[in-house]
Amino acid sequence: MAGALSDTPTAGGAPAPPASADAAPPAALxxxxxxxxxxxxxxxxxxAAVFAAVALLPGDAANATSERGETAADMAARRAALGLDRPLAVRFWDWMSGLPTGDLGTTAHGQPVTAVLSGPFPNTLLLGGLALAASILGALALGCWTALRPGGRADRAVAVLATAAFAVPEFVLSIGLLLVLSQWTGWLPAVTLTGADGAPASWDMLVLPALALAIPQIGWNTRIVRGALADQAALPHVRAAVLDGLPRRRVLTHHMLPGALPAVAVAVATSAGMLLGGAVVVETLFNxxxxxxxxxxxxxxxxxxxxxxVVAATGAAISTLLLLADLIRDRVLGARP
Structure with a gap:
């Protein structure tokens, strides 16, 4: 059948050229x-901005890591060993030249940066991944629930609560969760203890920091999901589906959610960046x-x-998620007639 269709003659009598299946991939690539x-x-x-910002801080690595009783000659030797006697642009270029091979340089204490990050970074990815999953599930549930009741009390209440959740700083929310779920009720541990492998000793120690990170993002993503679904509800094909008498849930899942996917994907990628940024505060509070x-x-x-x-590792993770969001958006928008 496919061969017959591809050989169908045109009005001029010549066979129609087959549709190029290879045209789209190069454009996508x-x-x-x-x-x-x-x-x-x-x-x-x-x-580059990170290098400049650290250089503008008072003092330097030689002063910060110096020991009592070191002489001026010792300090000069330490600065030379750390490369602080070279121009900032040269140090930045030398550091950047090692990135393609995975060399992140050496810390002021003489340890490889990759070795220092090899333990904590997977823990942060675990915490961020749990918080991101919770924010996606919570936002989709709330956004879809209110989309089925547009303009109702539930819709207005969720909108207010979502705005309030996103507006609360992570450290304030963390303190509130500590008071309610740890100090007053004793349900969850207040701090995180590590096992022999450097990871949290038990799963319940992940709950409070994950909640502190996820709740603001649930508020942010709920508003994004609700707004994207509202935009889809105003489109002609969705209105036609409603006029045809299709159930509201089917209209939501088959006609509104697919079109809202690009906006939701971008919001999720943005949330990943916010989660990794907020992790600095939350991880400190919960040890x-x-x-x-x-x-x-x-x-x-x-x-x-x-x-x-640290910035390179987190930036690479965020950039990967943003790239995936952009590709999803291009794929969905490009697939539309």
């Missing part, structure tokens, strides 16, 4: 390459063994390679 190049440029600019404590110590030590290594 070109868009993906441009998006990747854009993300890499943005990440490079961010890392969680993630990159938050590493970053705080690196800034205190003016340890530029370690700070840049």
């Amino acid at each position: 070109g868009r993906a390459a441009r998006l990747i190049a854009k993300r890499l440029v943005l990440l490079g600019l961010l890392l 969680y063994p993630g990159i938050g404590a590493v970053l705080a110590g690196a800034i205190a030590d003016r340890d530029t390679p370690l700070v840049a290594g």
